[in-house]
Amino acid sequence: MAQNNIPVSEIYWSLSDKADKKFNRIRDSPFHARNRNDDYFNKVFKVYTQLWKFQQENRQKLVEAGVKRWEIGEIASRIAQLYYGQYLRTSEASYLLESYVFYEAILSREYFKEGSMQEINIANKQLRCIVRFLIVCLILNRKEMVHQMFNQLKLSVEEYKRFFQENDFKEWRQVVQEIVRFLKADTASVNMRPLRYSLILDSLLDSLPNVGSFEARRGLKLRDAILSSYHHNEVKFMELTLDTFRMLQCLEWEPSGSFYRASGRPNNENGSNMGQNGASLTNCISYSEDITDPTLPPNPRKAILYHPAVTHFISVLATTCEELPPDGVLLIYLSASGKIGKTFPLPSSSGTYMNSPENTGGSSHDVESDAHPTSSLSFPLDSPSSSVHNKGNRENRNSGFLWLGSRGNEGLNCLYPSDLIPFTRRPLFVIIDSDSSQAFKAIHGAEKGEPVTLLLSPSSPYSAVDSSRHPSGSQFTLFLTAPLQAFCHLLGLSGSNIDMDKYNKAEQFLNLSLNDWGSTLAASDTLDPAWAQVLYDPFLRRLILRFIFCRAVIACYAPTFRNKDFLPDCLPHLPESVSPLTTASQTVVFQIAQVFDVANHFIFSDLPENIHAIDKLTTIRVPDTHEADLGSEMCFAFKKL
Template sequence: MSQNNIPVSETYWSLVDKADKKFSKIRDLPYYERNRHDTYFYKVFKVYTQLWKFQQENRQKLLEAGLKRWEIGDIASRIGQLYFGQYMRTSDANYLSESYIFYEAVLTREYFKEGLFQDHSLANKQLRFMARFLMVCLVLSRRETVYQLVNQLKMLVDECKRTFQESDFKEWKLVVQEIVKFLKADTAFMNIRPLRYSLVLDLHPDFLPHVATRRKLRLRDAILTSYYPNEVKFSELTLDTFRMLQCLEWEPSGSFYQSSGAPSWGMGTNVAQSGAHGPRINCLQDIADPTLPPNPRKAVLYRPSVTQFIAVMATMCEELPPDGVLVIYLSASGSSISDSPNHLSGQGVGESLGYRTDGLHIGARGNGGLDCICPCDFIPFTRRPLLFIVDSNRSKAFKSIKGAEKGEPAAMLLSPSSLPMPGSVDSSRHPSGSLFTTFLTAPLQAFCLLLGISGSDVEMDTYNKAEKLLSVLLNEWGSMLAASDTLDPVWAQVLSDPFLRRLILRFIFCLAVLTLYAPTFDKKEFLPECIPCLPEVVLPTAATSQTAVLQIADVFGATNRFIFSEGITLPESRCCDEESMSSS
């Protein structure tokens, strides 16, 4: 009994009820109510902290009163879910690491094991927990743990189907198929080097070339959305947004190499021996690097309605700092709005500009155009600095925004209308994801995919040689841009941001490769575009750009797959200073 003579069990269940109610409310809050969500997160987290502490201090009394182990696991799982949700809203890696810690504790302590195959509801709790933990490990790049969880999930689903009604677990069979398909596309070859910005591999922000510009803007926020019918995804994270999400974050220094081998923290002996927070020190050293700046905040939207998308965009523009840039990443198929039965032909300036013609389907079709977002929908938000990355067969429709901005000239990286991928249903898609997005997030892998070179065909020595060479070439392009007198101020003001600089340089590589690639040579529909135009010194017609592609192609013995101008030859010698080989 407590001092107020209230039984411990009664106090506990009162806290559980309070926590459940607050958890339900925060789960249902829309993304665009940011301030309300942040306030509510701390309130609900405070309740769960009290609940967790209370059950720890009164564990024996609660067990005697009938508390089950799975109920303790349910609290820990909820806390992990809260942390991951907050990471997805803030991009703060500390929340991601805390989520991992709690989920790992649930797994290694086997909270849901007792009575698992006697209770249908408990079996579903365990399956939901494993699916959520899988997502955390995917985003955290804990691939060994991912593969272990997938195997456990397969076995658990099979056992549940044998024990209970098979029809009750059909959806879980689909979940297993989804993650297997995801991992088949996101292979080890696609993750040879981290997609996040690494101070070990990428050029340190302190050493970026000086750019003569009146103002310097930073990437502060990003909206990421991707939708294609039957695209590769896990839960609500598509392969394209998964890669772009990582590309716009910092890689904790050295953690990629520590975790790529056998991890010292293992699958739970630390947790089992030292409690729920046993692995905290090792995990935080791996994930949370106090020397790094905060990650840009990102909103990952899966199949939003157009009104939801606009509401999130409006919130981000409203909260964007004075020195901030908002990246808008759209990966979706497009069509003419006139295809919609509810379309009414408009009149006036908008139609003459052409930005009402085409749109991108960010949700399933059949809603009378309600899922179709158009270039004109973005015009009111061009009062703030925006960088569009549009990966679509109708990406060029966004060129119509140029000249219609309300205050800030928009920057745009636009994919080709189609890409040379024979045999695929949509020529801009590939089993390993969009080729244009892959060029922006893993450029060397994209180069190999374009040539039909798979991971099993590439020796590590060859790959490492090409990776180091590409790093040097990208940095040379970066120096040329910074020194150019003709660099448009729209690009100059963002070139000091490491994330945006890296995207621009990889775009230059993509443009050069696709321009010189024999099957797409001199065919505009196969070429990406950027607005405003980049200086001629980095365009594919420049000898430096052609020599760069020639050198990369030579490493893979594929120079005959490209068409170069007369007189373009390999440099006789190239002295590579190992210390300068920092990727861009």
């Protein structure tokens, strides 16, 4: 009875204050702790549900009491941020979907529009809402909405700059430039297949023969991933770099529904038909059909670390290893320079690069490198003669590191291979994308309990493309996340000059070839147990098979032919049957090169006499032969560059 005498506005502000306090607490909590904040998230969400329902039921009274329209929009924005934060903690696509629905409703109903012309604080809220929605759209791969929101952001910044002349909006103009660089760098993926794992486009588990080893029967699954990049002046949007963005996408399931259909838009202004999330229930159902698929397993949980300190990275790694499920494997993706104080060219909005005073070249992110083969490489690449157990080489590798810092003490900002060894008590799948990647071979053989699998980038990646026109992040990471796009980029082919019929034909052949390589690995008697225990995880298997393709392409590419500095490596060694210069591997590269009429850019030392172009094949299958003479000096070169 007493509550009935309390003014509606006081109840509203009391609920709002309570919700804000809980929101601030969960916003500041770490994203990498498994299930630690789920209960508190439910409490916060319950409070915001009450607040949202209360303002719906008393909208007119609240407006009369002085509640502004932008304050209602602020509630919706907080709910959208809650959903996005929970997606970062859990990698569950449904949370990302809910965040999308809220942000679209906020912007389509222009909650902040009117107030943004009166107060600069509200103008900043509008801009922040657009930027957060942009990130959600990027992750959801809704490219049309990305460009629509980018145009809205650019126009809004210019409009507010004219309206609030005492502020130059410099920081927001820098954000616009970041987006320009990011979208230009990511244009290679436009109108091509999604980076997510697709049950329609990618291989199925049922297509692999059984591996009889005990390790394979363990059935380890990718449960967690730590994705971290630390390069100065790298292409990024907010705290999402281009390379971590690609890896993030690569480690998620693509929904099998009609994901790319045009999205609807909530049109109920007062929210009378809204559920607890504030969007139309009908609209939510249609969105859920788009992105949620009950037949798919959950996405691996991912922690994205932008420019972490070494101590912070190790702290996150320790927490993740401690909480890793018994059947889980942890993927660690690290992209950083191996040289202290090394920086990289920063692309401007026009696509050109601004010189950096400390740019020394040589990294996968320094795509201006114009290196040439200088040494001869003896094959096979995985021969025991190149074993990491060579004492002298191990001592040399121990001096390598990843530079996670700007300036300062070397030991404080350097991540050494030995820093990862204590965590090898749990299964690790490690990807190192760096010019000092070879130093991390020291981990192999020094594990504390579980064998570690390592995919290592070349120490000197090669690019024949003028980087000022095609900034594209790491070549090695691109091969692991979008192998055919990486192949085209290596040859200087961009989205604007690629025949899509040829591209689709090559894509189909590559998928078949990757499946054949997977079958070859599963049937091999020499497959190392470390690989066998992760082969049946779809995400890890796909990374392994794309690594094999990457190595084969670079091994046959004329400018890098037989030069080990340009080749990626892996430990433990993969079977000889998938070595880069076997007849089977060369055939894959030749067939794809033939599709794009670029076979003259490669050197093939062992091709079948009856080889045909793909369009002349009635059945596309990679020859299954192990008879390649890998040490042969007789090479069949179509035409050198």
